[in-house]
Amino acid sequence: MSIGDNLVVIFLSMPLVILLFYTARKWAHHHRSVKALHEATEAKMLDPASLHPVFDMSQCIGCGACVPACPEGSVIGLINRRPHLVNPSSCIGHGACKQACPIDAIKLVFGTATRGVDIPFIDPDFQTNIPGIYIAGELGGMGLIKNALTQGRQAMEAIRKAGRKARPQQYDVIIVGAGPAGFAATLGAIEAKLKYLTIEQDSFGGTVAHFPRGKIVMTQPAVLPLVGRFQLGETSKEALMAKWRLIAKKYQVRINTGERMEKIEQDPQGGFVVTTVKGRYATQVVLLAIGRRGTPRQLGVPGEEKTKVCYRLVDPQQYRGQHVLVVGGGDSALEAAWSISEEPGTTVTLSYRSAAFSRAKPKNRQKIEASEKAGRVRVLFNSHVKQIGEHEVEIRCEDDTIRIKNDQVIISAGGILPTKMLKALGVQVDTKYGEE
Numbered sequence: 001m002s003i004g005d006n007l008v009v010i011f012l013s014m015p016l017v018i019l020l021f022y023t024a025r026k027w028a029h030h031h032r033s034v035k036a037l038h039e040a041t042e043a044k045m046l047d048p049a050s051l052h053p054v055f056d057m058s059q060c061i062g063c064g065a066c067v068p069a070c071p072e073g074s075v076i077g078l079i080n081r082r083p084h085l086v087n088p089s090s091c092i093g094h095g096a097c098k099q100a101c102p103i104d105a106i107k108l109v110f111g112t113a114t115r116g117v118d119i120p121f122i123d124p125d126f127q128t129n130i131p132g133i134y135i136a137g138e139l140g141g142m143g144l145i146k147n148a149l150t151q152g153r154q155a156m157e158a159i160r161k162a163g164r165k166a167r168p169q170q171y172d173v174i175i176v177g178a179g180p181a182g183f184a185a186t187l188g189a190i191e192a193k194l195k196y197l198t199i200e201q202d203s204f205g206g207t208v209a210h211f212p213r214g215k216i217v218m219t220q221p222a223v224l225p226l227v228g229r230f231q232l233g234e235t236s237k238e239a240l241m242a243k244w245r246l247i248a249k250k251y252q253v254r255i256n257t258g259e260r261m262e263k264i265e266q267d268p269q270g271g272f273v274v275t276t277v278k279g280r281y282a283t284q285v286v287l288l289a290i291g292r293r294g295t296p297r298q299l300g301v302p303g304e305e306k307t308k309v310c311y312r313l314v315d316p317q318q319y320r321g322q323h324v325l326v327v328g329g330g331d332s333a334l335e336a337a338w339s340i341s342e343e344p345g346t347t348v349t350l351s352y353r354s355a356a357f358s359r360a361k362p363k364n365r366q367k368i369e370a371s372e373k374a375g376r377v378r379v380l381f382n383s384h385v386k387q388i389g390e391h392e393v394e395i396r397c398e399d400d401t402i403r404i405k406n407d408q409v410i411i412s413a414g415g416i417l418p419t420k421m422l423k424a425l426g427v428q429v430d431t432k433y434g435e436e
């Protein structure tokens, strides 16, 4: 064959090569999606936390535009050329898939047919049915940093306009929660020269402060009180937190961190009394910006009040050379136990009340199995912590009670949502089952 003939063959076979490449990519995507959905099903993690897409299959043309539109990566996958939420628990309600769909075949809803999501009623001014109790941010149902910042600002504007006058010894407003909604609201209170108190059970930054190290955060521009237009676009969690800290310092934002709100009661003289783990405060208005992660579930055992006990892993390195007990059987507990066990000189015990890790992703289960085999983690199934001492912990394991050396305890037993507290206060809460 001449060079010319060869070029003709190459030219003619190009479409076939492209078709093969395209088909192979689609096939690989289909299999990755099936695997992801299978893993989520096995780990019983099929319920998205809040707002999420549902696909109208009677309209969907299978174009796949919704798949790459999701900023969180592999949340949506195409299976047999149809979109599915293959990693539902990672959906945080960006809604970018809905915007990307060319034929409007996506609806964003709260809850599923089998699992309701409690959404408190709020009016356009972010006030609940109880005058003086306001809600901003994810607790009200809208996720995302931009929405939380915007709602925090708008809610504080509405509170200022409502002009409820505080008595002496009373705050104008108590803001509960210092995530993006509580932060923006606090800046708004400073701008409006209100007598405010911001209470945070954990640390400044809310859910953002606990994103995994180096997580890429997608934020759309928002307007912050005192600051004006705030725009970072695609950034890292660390850069976003650094920027917020600078702003907080510049405007002398005061936040009582490490102070959990426990109760809100009507004050017979007008306003409310907020009880925290540290005190009782009178206020005209309460703004709840507490998100949807809830308050960490406690074990309720003697010794839990010790400073060595915490409810979240921050940095595995801080446990180097220590005896650590992790309590729980979900992904957070397994990830904490595994990452600490990788630090030199640690001994890690993982205590779980059930007989198997049925609520964790296979990837995390495999990591723990490998660490257990390598002798880096000791797993105690069917076990219950009985007592936390200064240098040891007591654990009941089936028919035996054991004592192990201990320097630190991480309890990762989920969160208690504030629904009960809201209902006790008289706030109207509606349960949504797959509704907009």
Ligand SMILES: Cc1cc2nc3c(=O)[nH]c(=O)nc-3n(C[C@H](O)[C@H](O)[C@H](O)COP(=O)(O)OP(=O)(O)OC[C@H]3O[C@@H](n4cnc5c(N)ncnc54)[C@H](O)[C@@H]3O)c2cc1C
Pocket (backbone or CB within 6 Å): 092, 136, 137, 138, 139, 142, 143, 144, 145, 146, 148, 176, 177, 178, 179, 180, 181, 182, 199, 200, 201, 202, 203, 205, 206, 207, 208, 211, 216, 217, 218, 219, 220, 259, 260, 261, 262, 289, 290, 291, 292, 293, 294, 295
């Ligand atoms: C893994 C993950 C990744 C995400 N990635 C993105 C992203 O890239 N872009 C984006 O826009 N959004 C993202 N989000 C969503 C975003 O983090 C939330 O929508 C946002 O943080 C909600 O802000 P918030 O202020 O309403 O609540 P939160 O940030 O949850 O803050 C609520 C605060 O209230 C405190 N609190 C709760 N109860 C009490 C109490 N009783 N007393 C005192 N304090 C209390 C909590 O400790 C917390 O600090 C992500 C979420 C997760 C889980």
Ligand code: SF4
Pocket (backbone or CB within 6 Å): 055, 056, 059, 060, 061, 062, 063, 064, 065, 066, 067, 082, 083, 100, 101, 102, 103, 104, 105, 106
């Ligand atoms: S973008 Fe719309 S039409 Fe295309 S696959 Fe997704 S849901 Fe179907």
